[in-house]
Amino acid sequence: MLKATVKITGSKSESNRLLLLQALYPTIAIENLSNSDDADVMEKGLQIENGIVDIHHAGTAMRFLTAYFASQENKEVILTGSKRMTERPIKVLVDALKELGADISYENNEGYPPIKVKGKKLVKNKVSLPANISSQYISALLLIAPNLENGLELELIGEITSVPYIKMTLGLLSQIGVESSFEGNTIKVLPQETVPSSTQVVESDWSSASYFYSIVSLCDVGTELTLSSYNKNSLQGDSVLAEIYKDFGVETSYGEHEVLLRKIASETNKEIEIDLANAPDIAQTIVVSCFGLGIGCHLTGLHTLKIKETDRLEALKTELGKLGAPIYVTDKSLTLKPSDQINKDVAIDTYNDHRMAMAFAPLALKTSLFINDAEVVSKSYPDFWKDLESLKFQVKNS
Ligand SMILES: O=C(O)C1=C[C@@H](OP(=O)(O)O)[C@@H](O)[C@H](O)C1
Numbered sequence: 392m393l394k395a396t397v398k399i400t401g402s403k404s405e406s407n408r409l410l411l412l413q414a415l416y417p418t419i420a421i422e423n424l425s426n427s428d429d430a431d432v433m434e435k436g437l438q439i440e441n442g443i444v445d446i447h448h449a450g451t452a453m454r455f456l457t458a459y460f461a462s463q464e465n466k467e468v469i470l471t472g473s474k475r476m477t478e479r480p481i482k483v484l485v486d487a488l489k490e491l492g493a494d495i496s497y498e499n500n501e502g503y504p505p506i507k508v509k510g511k512k513l514v515k516n517k518v519s520l521p522a523n524i525s526s527q528y529i530s531a532l533l534l535i536a537p538n539l540e541n542g543l544e545l546e547l548i549g550e551i552t553s554v555p556y557i558k559m560t561l562g563l564l565s566q567i568g569v570e571s572s573f574e575g576n577t578i579k580v581l582p583q584e585t586v587p588s589s590t591q592v593v594e595s596d597w598s599s600a601s602y603f604y605s606i607v608s609l610c611d612v613g614t615e616l617t618l619s620s621y622n623k624n625s626l627q628g629d630s631v632l633a634e635i636y637k638d639f640g641v642e643t644s645y646g647e648h649e650v651l652l653r654k655i656a657s658e659t660n661k662e663i664e665i666d667l668a669n670a671p672d673i674a675q676t677i678v679v680s681c682f683g684l685g686i687g688c689h690l691t692g693l694h695t696l697k698i699k700e701t702d703r704l705e706a707l708k709t710e711l712g713k714l715g716a717p718i719y720v721t722d723k724s725l726t727l728k729p730s731d732q733i734n735k736d737v738a739i740d741t742y743n744d745h746r747m748a749m750a751f752a753p754l755a756l757k758t759s760l761f762i763n764d765a766e767v768v769s770k771s772y773p774d775f776w777k778d779l780e781s782l783k784f785q786v787k788n789s
Pocket residue numbers: 403404405451524525526527530552553556671672695
């Protein structure tokens with residue numbers, strides 16, 4: 392029976408926000424920073440004054456640095472990334488920044504990176520922008536907001552997606568001593584020249600924790616896994632995992648800075664329905680868990696998945712399909728029918744998407760499988776395979 396402890400790296404979302412805030416306010420110290428590629432490119436990008444900033448696959452770095460450089464007088468950069476990054480839209484953010492007075496132009500395709508950003512002093516303080524494509528555009532504006540002479544007022548248009556990530560941004564602003572409000576579809580951030588000295592401790596990454604929830608759900612009753620460092624009151628929306636995995640027989644209890652996952656029941660519902668508009672990054676984990684458990688699921692609120700590291704809906708359909716799963720997708724939902732059959736010796740393609748590799752790995756408890764380009768995990772969780780080995784998973788390099 393598995394009983395083990397895993398220490399997971401810091402949240403990449405919290406890390407990349409705090410790195411930007413630290414660049415604006417050097418009185419901030421950060422602990423438990425993520426060791427991910429995405430945090431690494433963010434940290435390096437912030438140090439560049441002129442020239443090319445290559446953020447590889449990191450969506451948050453792309454969006455947050457666009458806002459940062461747009462507001463930095465005397466800096467001029469070209470922001471670029473991987474081939475996929477040149478296909479991930481940025482127009483909503485660029486339009487909002489231009490409305491505030493920024494000087495940004497497209498190098499190749501209108502609406503997509505690479506972009507040239509000439510830093511300017513931004514003095515306008517009101518802008519409205521669509522909120523249904525990516526919350527990262529909103530977080531990017533909020534992160535530079537307290538450093539703007541007149542603060543910022545955002546009017547969000549349409550249905551707001553990935554709301555917990557916006558609240559995370561406002562939560563971190565509050566932790567460093569910045570005042571803001573979020574009422575209806577209006578967010579206001581007050582200007583602040585300096586902030587008091589503080590040490591901000593990044594909570595470990597809940598999206599990374601999802602793969603261990605999946606493992607525990609697929610193990611025998613009695614399995615226990617402790618994950619650190621986590622808090623009951625998290626800024627990360629993916630902490631909703633603790634609720635969701637109850638349906639898969641996994642109980643969560645909270646210790647001081649850790650969570651204990653316990654498989655307590657083998658009885659599970661035969662079909663579940665979940666709206667993941669607030670937690671898009673755990674969609675892959677959940678559908679793979681369901682498949683491993685023989686449960687059906689209907690996942691909605693997945694409209695952002697097509698513009699992530701890959702088109703995650705198509706990738707899931709193809710790869711789960713290879714394993715024999717009865718899976719159907721639309722451009723915003725996914726349906727998996729209950730089934731007991733899992734094909735053997737399938738090689739899972741990962742499409743430069745860390746979450747494809749990590750979400751499928753737990754299925755090794757149910758069948759033999761290969762994960763192609765397994766090193767993609769470094770985008771958010773470089774030690775993933777090492778940590779699986781510590782749980783006695785056999786991880787072989789091909
Ligand atoms: O702000 C953030 O840190 C993130 C917001 C989400 O993106 P969207 O708002 O584009 O859904 C999420 O998928 C991404 O992994 C991280």
